[in-house]
Each structure stands twice: as structure tokens, then as C-alpha cells.
Amino acid sequence: MSHRNFILREPEYEALLSILRKLLTDAYAKVVFLVDKNGTLLASAGDAFGFDTTSLASLAAGNIAATGGLANLIGEKEFSILFHEGERDNMHLSVVADRLILVIVFDRRSSVGLVRLRVRQATARLAAVMAVALAASDAELGEVEELTEADIESLFR
Amino acid sequence: MSFINYSSREINCKIVYYGPGLCGKTTNLQFIYKRMNPEARGKMISLATESERTLFFDFLPLSLGEIRGFRTRFHLYTVPGQVFYDASRRLILRGVDGVVFCADSQLTRVDANEESMENLRVNLREQGYDPDRLPLVIQYNKRDLPNVASLAELHALLNRRNVPEFEASATTGMGVFETLKGVIKLVLGDLKRGGRQ
Numbered sequence: 030m031s032h033r034n035f036i037l038r039e040p041e042y043e044a045l046l047s048i049l050r051k052l053l054t055d056a057y058a059k060v061v062f063l064v065d066k067n068g069t070l071l072a073s074a075g076d077a078f079g080f081d082t083t084s085l086a087s088l089a090a091g092n093i094a095a096t097g098g099l100a101n102l103i104g105e106k107e108f109s110i111l112f113h114e115g116e117r118d119n120m121h122l123s124v125v126a127d128r129l130i131l132v133i134v135f136d137r138r139s140s141v142g143l144v145r146l147r148v149r150q151a152t153a154r155l156a157a158v159m160a161v162a163l164a165a166s167d168a169e170l171g172e173v174e175e176l177t178e179a180d181i182e183s184l185f186r
Numbered sequence: 187m188s189f190i191n192y193s194s195r196e197i198n199c200k201i202v203y204y205g206p207g208l209c210g211k212t213t214n215l216q217f218i219y220k221r222m223n224p225e226a227r228g229k230m231i232s233l234a235t236e237s238e239r240t241l242f243f244d245f246l247p248l249s250l251g252e253i254r255g256f257r258t259r260f261h262l263y264t265v266p267g268q269v270f271y272d273a274s275r276r277l278i279l280r281g282v283d284g285v286v287f288c289a290d291s292q293l294t295r296v297d298a299n300e301e302s303m304e305n306l307r308v309n310l311r312e313q314g315y316d317p318d319r320l321p322l323v324i325q326y327n328k329r330d331l332p333n334v335a336s337l338a339e340l341h342a343l344l345n346r347r348n349v350p351e352f353e354a355s356a357t358t359g360m361g362v363f364e365t366l367k368g369v370i371k372l373v374l375g376d377l378k379r380g381g382r383q
Contacts, residue, residue, distance in 0.1 A: 034188045034377060042193035067281030068245075068261060069189045069198045083228045083247045087261065091233070091242060094277040180253045181374045185367055 034166070035065070041162035042072060048154045049074035056147035057139035059118065062132040063125075063155070064089050071129070080134075089122055089132050112141060123148050126156040187281050188377050196257045199373050200281055201366075204306050205288035206298035207239070207267035210327040213356035214288060215246045215262055218366060221359065222248065240266040243278050250370070260370060267302065276309045284321035284373035285310075286365055288356075289344055291326045291334035296343065303344050321372035323350045325365040330355040 045063060053061045053074045060075030062082065068090035070082050097107040111122040121133045121144045131152065133144055189198040203211040212232065219230045228247035235241050244264040249257060265275040287306060289299045307317040326340050337353065345351055350368045354361025 034190055036190045037192060039193045042191065065189060065281075067187065067189070067200055069200075071189075071191070081229055083261075084231055084245070087231065087245045087247070091277075094280065095242065095274075098273050098277055176253060176374060176377065178375075181371055184250050184253060184258060184370070184374075 035163070036166040037071065037162055038165055041158055041165065044158045045072050045155065045162075046074065048151055048158065052133070052147055052151040055150075056133060056135065056144045058133045058135040058144065060134045062086065062089070064130045064132060066090055066093060066124075066128050066130060075134075085132070089130050093122060093124060093130050110145075121145070121148065123152065125152050126159045129155065129159065131155065188283050188373070190256070190377075194257075195255055196259055197253070197377065198259045198261065199283040199370075199377070200261045200263065201284045201286065201369055201373065202278060202282045203262065203264040203286045203288055204275070204279075204302065205267055205327075206290055206295060206302040207269070209267060209288045209290040209295070209299075209302075210354075210356040211264035211267060211288050212240055212244050214286070214325070214327075214354075214362050214365070215244050215264055217356055217359045217362045218248070218262070219246055221363070226250065239268065240264055241271075242266065242274050253374070258374075260373075262366075269301075272305065272309070275305070276312060279309055279313050279315075282310075282313075282315070282320070283376065284323075284369045286369050287322060287324045287344070289324060289326050289340060291328045291340065292331055293333050293335050296335055296339075299340075300343055318347060321369060321376050322347065323352065323365060323368040323372065325352045325354045325361065327354045327356050327361075329353045330358060330360070 049061045049063060049072055060077050062073045063071045064086040065071060068087040070086040073082060096111060100107045109124040113120040118134055118136050123131050125131050131148060135144055203214055205211055215230060219227060226249050231245040233242040246262040248260045263278050265278045287303060310317040310320060324345050326337060352361045352365045352368060354365060356362055
């Protein structure tokens with residue numbers, strides 16, 4: 030397993046965002062989030078202002094990790110799709126390209142079937158962008174890697 | 187594996203507080219939460235049992251200011267310390283950038299500390315990390331209590347890597363921010379080198 034830093038550049042970020050916006054419209058969703066499996070939010074589309082997105086990202090990752098642990102216990106690699114039904118809003122979580130989690134919040138204007146269909150279409154496109162992003166990240170020797178001791182100390186002044 | 191977003195100019199790092207049950211991992215996060223400027227911290231989430239023992243994890247996001255135009259965000263997690271929650275501990279270590287090992291200084295917990303440190307090393311290896319290279323600091327907590335082991339004893343038992351170590355009393359806050367600062371420095375220093383392969 031590689032533990033190199035993952036660097037997301039502007040072009041790939043914009044590409045991910047554009048896929049999320051299309052998914053938001055096509056699935057009649059309220060809001061769509063893309064989170065990495067370590068619990069960090071990468072991008073979102075829709076009205077995310079009402080949500081604590083940092084907590085949401087962390088709990089979504091915990092949710093996928095915990096059900097992944099359950100899956101392993103019965104000999105499965107993971108459960109790649111989770112669906113949570115609420116009284117008003119529902120949440121659909123799915124794993125993308127082994128390292129991301131796509132979270133969709135939707136209400137009665139949409140349906141699980143429609144969300145699943147649109148997620149399947151978006152997943153392939155997101156995975157393609159991630160492949161480019163990862164290749165670019167591996168080749169990156171950007172400015173944050175040139176941090177000095179003084180830079181780090183400046184955080185604590 | 188730190189996540190650097192050039193678009194939003196953010197560096198995200200994950201720090202995990204590890205240690206035996208009731209050593210004070212959650213208390214560390216609670217003290218940080220209480221004392222941090224509300225603008226610099228998010229909501230603290232505790233997935234705990236009814237008796238307030240950590241069931242899955244505690245989570246506290248911090249935003250510590252900018253370095254070279256990048257906002258630095260640190261996600262602090264604790265693991266459940268009780269021995270039988272090992273599967274959860276392994277999951278929480280995924281993607282970790284730095285570990286605070288929180289040791290309980292009380293003489294009666296010497297074995298529990300050693301067992302937990304060994305468990306950390308095993309679980310890091312399982313997640314593909316080299317336990318001798320991952321950024322690590324050790325906190326000797328509960329120094330304010332009677333019947334504690336000496337620092338020399340604790341050092342000999344737990345700090346074979348000779349990593350930075352801190353005395354603390356998480357309930358009063360003594361040493362809590364020093365420990366946090368210590369691990370953040372190591373994590374950012376590691377980031378500078380491009381992370382671990």
C-alpha cells in the first residue's frame with residue numbers, strides 16, 4: 030500500500046465537481062458529497078450549507094469502514110453500497126475507485142432506483158478522473174513539500 | 187497519507203490518539219475542544235457507549251492557520267482502548283499521518299501500556315505502515331496521580347524508538363497542547379519529505 034501524500038490539482042478538482050453537479054441534477058438529489066476513505070471531504074454539489082460537512086465526511090468514512098469490517102467477517106471484500114432511509118431524507122453511500130465514497134442525500138422527489146442508476150453512471154466517470162489525479166499526484170513535487178522548519182514553527186506563534 | 191488540495195489550498199492530516207482503555211485519549215480531545223478558539227475547531231463527535239466508553243471513535247477537526255498559503259487542517263481521532271475493540275482500532279488507523287500514544291502512568295497499568303504499544307505496532311504493520319518510521323509521540327498521562335511509574339521506567343518500557351515524549355495530566359490540561367504540537371511538527375515534517383512510501 031502506498032502512503033504517499035495525495036495531491037489534488039485544480040483541473041481534476043473541477044472535473045470531479047462537474048460530475049457531481051450533473052449527478053445532483055440527474056438524480057434529483059438535495060446534495061452530493063465526495064469523501065475520501067480517510068474521512069476528508071474532496072468536493073460537494075448542492076446546498077451543503079445546512080450540513081456540518083467535516084463531521085459528515087468523517088462519519089461516512091467510519092460507516093464504510095465499519096461495514097467493510099463486517100463484510101470481511103463473512104468473506105466479502107466490502108459492501109460497496111449502503112442505503113440509509115430516514116423519515117424525510119435518505120442517504121446513499123457508495124465506494125468509488127476503491128478509495129473514495131460518494132454520498133448522496135435525497136428526499137421523496139427522487140427514488141433509490143433512480144439514485145442507483147445515476148450513481149452507477151457517475152462512478153465510472155469519477156474513477157477515470159481519479160486515475161488521472163492519482164497519476165498527477167504521484168509525479169508531483171510541489172511547493173508544500175518544500176516546507177522549512179520555520180514554516181512549521183510559524184503555526185504555533 | 188496526507189491530502190493536499192491545491193484547489194482549495196488545504197492540507198489535511200489525520201492524527202490518531204492510541205493507548206490502553208481509560209488512559210485519557212478522549213480527555214485529551216475534550217480538553218483541546220474546550221480550550222481551542224471556536225473558529226479553529228469543528229464539532230467534536232464521540233461515538234461512545236451509554237457509560238461513555240469510546241465505542242468506535244472520537245473525532246475533532248482543527249484548523250490551525252496557514253503555511254505558505256495553505257490552510258492546515260488536522261483531524262484528531264481516538265481509538266477505543268478496550269482490548270476487544272481491536273477491529274475498530276485497525277479501521278481507524280487507516281490513512282493515519284501521525285500517532286499520539288497515550289500511556290497511563292499508574293503502576294497498575296504498566297502491562298496494559300506495553301500490550302497496547304505492541305498492539306499499535308501490529309495494527310500499523312497490518313495497514314501497511316512501518317511502525318518504526320510513522321510519526322509518533324508518547325504522552326505519559328496521569329502524572330498528577332499517586333502511585334505512578336517513574337519516567338525512566340516508562341521510557342524504557344515504551345519508548346524504544348526514542349521519539350518525543352511528554353508528561354501530562356489531561357484532566358487539568360498539563361502537557362495536552364505540548365503533545366499535540368509535538369505530533370503536528372512531526373507530521374508536517376514528514377509531509378515535507380513527501381510522505382511515506
